Amino acid sequence: MTTSTQPGVLATAPAGTAAARATDLSKVYGTGETQVVALDHVSVEFLRGEFTAIMGPSGSGKSTLMHCMAGLDSVSSGSASIGETELTTLKDKKLTRLRRDKIGFIFQAFNLLPTLNALENITLPLDIAGRKTDRAWLDQVVDTVGLSGRLKHRPSQLSGGQQQRVAVARALASRPEIVFGDEPTGNLDSRSGAEVLGFLRNSVRELNQTVVIVTHDPVAASYADRVVFLADGRIVDDMAAPTAEKVLERMKGFEAKGRTS
Numbered sequence: 001m002t003t004s005t006q007p008g009v010l011a012t013a014p015a016g017t018a019a020a021r022a023t024d025l026s027k028v029y030g031t032g033e034t035q036v037v038a039l040d041h042v043s044v045e046f047l048r049g050e051f052t053a054i055m056g057p058s059g060s061g062k063s064t065l066m067h068c069m070a071g072l073d074s075v076s077s078g079s080a081s082i083g084e085t086e087l088t089t090l091k092d093k094k095l096t097r098l099r100r101d102k103i104g105f106i107f108q109a110f111n112l113l114p115t116l117n118a119l120e121n122i123t124l125p126l127d128i129a130g131r132k133t134d135r136a137w138l139d140q141v142v143d144t145v146g147l148s149g150r151l152k153h154r155p156s157q158l159s160g161g162q163q164q165r166v167a168v169a170r171a172l173a174s175r176p177e178i179v180f181g182d183e184p185t186g187n188l189d190s191r192s193g194a195e196v197l198g199f200l201r202n203s204v205r206e207l208n209q210t211v212v213i214v215t216h217d218p219v220a221a222s223y224a225d226r227v228v229f230l231a232d233g234r235i236v237d238d239m240a241a242p243t244a245e246k247v248l249e250r251m252k253g254f255e256a257k258g259r260t261s
């Protein structure tokens with residue numbers, strides 16, 4: 001059992017509670033004729049220590065959902081919270097601090113600084129925030145993402161997969177409440193992608209991290225514990241213990257529907 005006092009395990013909330021929650025969340029872009037309902041009354045919870053993939057056709061609202069839940073975009077109605085903190089009522093400064101302290105981000109482009117070595121890139125957000133690095137935690141993260149021998153290397157001396165693992169370690173270094181990844185393996189070949197997804201899964205299994213990724217790839221989704229499917233701004237399916245085959249079958253359903261509608 002993981003408890004909040006166990007060393008090396010995230011301590012912010014007990015297992016089984018929601019790390020992030022959207023309640024009746026809607027997001028509308030534009031007005032009048034050009035209005036687009038990107039999210040239509042979405043309610044979803046991401047449980048602590050769970051790895052979730054968000055899937056759905058292009059334009060179904062995946063990025064919007066992630067951005068609203070990560071406090072990167074405002075909501076039109078409804079609410080979004082990280083842990084116990086409601087985002088929609090936070091003023092800019094508090095929202096910025098919450099994003100910095102409670103949320104880790106991994107993007108498709110690795111966004112590493114070329115002049116810093118791997119370790120310096122990993123600790124940069126903490127250094128900027130003036131926070132002390134928790135050395136034991138950092139060692140564990142570096143170990144989990146398999147970078148121990150590479151910390152002095154600059155990004156240009158690392159493969160794409162290794163660079164994205166540095167970005168994963170950077171996202172985990174502050175012990176965030178939740179890590180959001182927007183197509184985190186979209187720029188990687190399949191072997192490097194598998195490495196990164198394996199490390200993300202390890203961070204969930206071994207460090208009790210909570211991870212949510214947006215992906216188009218059924219194989220990537222199969223690393224998750226759960227797949228949430230969006231279509232037209234609504235959640236249309238929620239699959240536990242996904243396999244690439246099951247996910248592919250479900251996606252074919254969307255394509256068939258798209259052809260007849």
Ligand code: ADP
Pocket residue numbers: 029030036037038056057058059060061062063064065
């Ligand atoms: P996905 O990530 O599933 O491809 P998005 O969340 O990017 O979908 O987009 C959902 C819908 O909202 C789409 O119809 C898209 O065109 C629209 N949309 C997204 N961002 C904006 C924006 N900044 N302004 C206007 N419409 C937007």
